[in-house]
Amino acid sequence: MEAEFGQPVYLKLTSGTAEVFGTELAKDTEYEFQGRKVAVFSWTGCTLMVKGTPITEYTAGETPMASYLNAHLALELVRADAHESQGYDEEHRTEGPRVLIVGPSDSGKTSLTKILLxxxxxxxxxxxxxxIDPGEGTVTVPGSLSxxxxxxxxxxxDEFSATPLTSSTAPFVVYHGYPxxxxHGALYKAQVGRLAEVVEKKVASDVDVRTSGFIINSPSQFTESLGKELMYHAIRALRASVILVIGDERLYSELSRNASKESHSVSVVKLAKSGGVVNRDAKFRKQLEHRAVREYFYGTKRSEISAYSTPIVFTEMNVRRVGEIAAYLTLGAESRLSQTRMVRVDPGDALLNSVLALTSVEAPPPGDKGEHMEDEDKIAVAAVAGFAVV
Structure with missing residues (x-):
């Protein structure tokens, strides 16, 4: 079922059992959807009441849900073994699965991620x-890794928009800033590497996370030729132990051949793309981005929050962005700067309506090219404390 933005569709389960991406529907409870593509699944059959006018609405005869359930059961066996091993000495302890989901655009990667979670x-x-997909924004605003x-x-x-209610702690976020x-491959690698460091510390310190493992949602660019290098970097940095490939035979074949070359054990599994997955055009994606930003500052219809507004003197803050270094070079010159180097942004109309990521890293004084420049490089991988709109 597909619901248009601004045209809510209401769904109620009247009999039987059903779920939406792995979350069970409560009987006789009305759910509101708009700007969403929703797949309702039932293992035993159910009756639904739909109110409103969805763009599309149909019942699929075949779904890959059985294979998705089998994937979950296989992962659960690994978790059970990891849980049991925690009573052994450190050398014989194991971890839960580290699952990377890859596939082309609109193949159902995020849907499978939600189901497995x-x-x-x-x-x-x-x-x-x-x-690690900066394109859409799930837990926080688009452009982030978390x-x-x-x-x-x-x-x-509300799905991931209600994360503060479903999470035990606040998310760790770095801001990539590009879809x-x-x-910006060098920047992305540095940020995935920083994210991997934080994940490793969490796994080491939290036995529940260590035995449960994690699910990684990846960008569709991983399936493109220019994105393969970034994909293999993510596999190694996050030490992915299971790779689920959706709807891409060529990628599955390539990963299967290369899995034995990795320094750690990697299993590659092919899964079918759901027949209910539909392509999202540029207009729909832009609406999703706008909604994600709005929900960060104002919450959702069911859980409203109030954004905090305050004037800040520009001299009391420093604004940086990743520099487009090539634009500042003369013809034939070579850049000696790091691709993650920050460029100062001066106050002006260019900042109006911009979304800024807030960090506590101290920026060096203007023109300083000495000992403080290492702090400048840290901005690119710094943890985000929040976001602001100018």
């Missing part, structure tokens, strides 16, 4: 949700 949580696990421990199933209506990671 929800199924794991219903088993009593506390998996990490690691989002790691979030979850303890409750995702909300049916396609391949356009």
């Amino acid at each position: 929800n199924y794991a949580i219903k088993e009593g696990r506390s998996p990490l949700f690691v989002d 790691a979030t421990p979850l303890v409750r199933p995702l909300d049916v209506e 396609r990671p391949g356009d």
